Amino acid sequence: MVKICCIGAGYVGGPTMAVIALKCPEIEVAVVDIATPRINAWNSDHLPIYEPGLDDVVKKCRGKNLFFSTDVEKHVAEANIVFVSVNTPTKTQGLGAGEAADLTYWESAARMIADVSKSDKIVVEKSTVPVKTAEAIERILTHNRKGINFTILSNPEFLAEGTAIKDLFNPDRVLIGGRETPEVKSDPCFERCLCSLGAVRSNPLHQFVVC
Numbered sequence: 001m002v003k004i005c006c007i008g009a010g011y012v013g014g015p016t017m018a019v020i021a022l023k024c025p026e027i028e029v030a031v032v033d034i035a036t037p038r039i040n041a042w043n044s045d046h047l048p049i050y051e052p053g054l055d056d057v058v059k060k061c062r063g064k065n066l067f068f069s070t071d072v073e074k075h076v077a078e079a080n081i082v083f084v085s086v087n088t089p090t091k092t093q094g095l096g097a098g099e100a101a102d103l104t105y106w107e108s109a110a111r112m113i114a115d116v117s118k119s120d121k122i123v124v125e126k127s128t129v130p131v132k133t134a135e136a137i138e139r140i141l142t143h144n145r146k147g148i149n150f151t152i153l154s155n156p157e158f159l160a161e162g163t164a165i166k167d168l169f170n171p172d173r174v175l176i177g178g179r180e181t182p183e184v185k186s187d188p189c190f191e192r193c194l195c196s197l198g199a200v201r202s203n204p205l206h207q208f209v210v211c
Ligand SMILES: NC(=O)c1ccc[n+]([C@@H]2O[C@H](COP(=O)([O-])OP(=O)(O)OC[C@H]3O[C@@H](n4cnc5c(N)ncnc54)[C@H](O)[C@@H]3O)[C@@H](O)[C@H]2O)c1
Pocket: 007, 008, 009, 010, 011, 012, 013, 032, 033, 034, 035, 038, 072, 085, 086, 087, 088, 105, 106, 108, 109, 126, 127, 128, 129, 157, 158, 159, 160, 161
């Protein structure tokens, strides 16, 4: 079974992965987080966030092809595609304080992906990050790799809190950018994920941007 994993069980990671799991029953989706209380809540009757429609989607898939876990390294190692949706708060000190995004969590996630991976992976950044972050992540991943190919894609999130599920079922835009590598072109799982994100190739607002 094709496996995807999302690092970060927050406002973006949780609902997005739940909708992917619902739309792609043949894909196993794991949402992982270092925050145990958050994962416990995702596995309970009281989800950690409220979004209209989210409870229904989670109930339909949880335990079937949707799993919430703190075993971050195991699920990342097993995944064909890793989404990264960790928090990127505004820096409070140093260069760019009050303006720039703090990429500490993102960098730590990228290092962990590099450390635990034993097979080729597509890594999709969903966090809000500055332009060129994908290139920095690519450097972290390729510097550490042990003959493993990482394909880095950017899939910026346009979710609005309060309408997340409605937006995921019917997005007015989906933007995915990356290099058009053979891995991306030929990966059927990636094609399914694109569909599950609501991307329709004929819609000009649903773009795969090649750089
Ligand atoms: N919330 C929104 O409406 C929204 C909309 C568009 C974009 N975004 C962006 O999406 C990204 C995620 O936002 P969010 O609101 O889901 O954040 P969030 O704070 O709700 O969740 C992020 C989660 O990532 C986890 N995490 C951090 N580092 C980790 C690691 N190394 N391993 C495992 N888990 C880790 C944290 O414990 C946390 O639970 C941010 O960059 C944000 O700016 C958010």
